[in-house]
Amino acid sequence: MSGHHISSAKFLWGVAIALFILTFLTVAVTWIHIPGPWNVVVAIAIAVVKALIVSAFFMNLYWDSKFNVLLFVMSIAFFLLMIGITLLDTLYRTDPLPSF
């Protein structure tokens, strides 16, 4: 258990600069018009990398107890389950609900 990890100021700035660069990158890839659905895949991939950087190095999961990592991973797993089960219904309807 190392709940009191102290990051150096230089390290925190480095993390933020990496996030700024990835933000620029996610905007820049829209200028070259990647054909769909790859544009969505690229946008989500960059967002996932950014989210992993924030959770590992700003939220300190990298140094934290494994149980907190487990909580975070399980919430993502159940979120994906929610998407998956919902899409199994909505993608295979012959007609979407008419009033929505």
Add this chain to the structure above:
Amino acid sequence: MSQTSSTEEKLDHLKHYFVDSDQQFEASKMGMWVFLVTEILFFGGLFVAYIVYRSWYPELYLLASEELDTFWGAVNTAVLIGSSLTVAMAIRSAQLNQIKGLIINLWITIGLACTFMVIKYFEYSEKFAKGILPGSAYSYEGVEHEKANIFFSIYYMMTGLHGIHVLIGIGLMVWLVFKAKKKVFHSGYYTPVEITGLYWHLVDVIWIFLFPLLYLID
């Protein structure tokens, strides 16, 4: 983690039902992570709505997102990443017993959070003026799609719920500043700073997904 520094250990914060300060800290942090799990699933429902409607009306999302200004969305992303940095710096200051640095970093974070909300205010009011309102109040003619109001209802729900979280975050950090000024926090006790930081980073992570999903479709 034994404290071998010259200052004697301050234990005013320690509740009698914890073995020691570290156990209390770990318990609080775990509790916060459980709360963040519920937050992820709370926003998750809205992301599912986004995905379902995008799979039904992909062309609507392409058309309607042109009403959103990528520039201001990108600025707000940078503002939130900057505020995540200053929150991390605030925690670092607290860990090093630099209470002045803690207060300064909290104020910068509050300033950045307010900047985010001001930009959001201008984005919203520009849309309200055009008649881009959620649900049945929608009266804008500029998006040629019969379901145009659905995209903007999802937009208002997602960014609105996120905005409420930013406002709550501002409130929490003002509270932390007052606590810090009363000399409550020191290197042996900074739990509220740590868990408010976790909350703030999660708000940042959610915006990291909202920005490409809403602003960057084209």
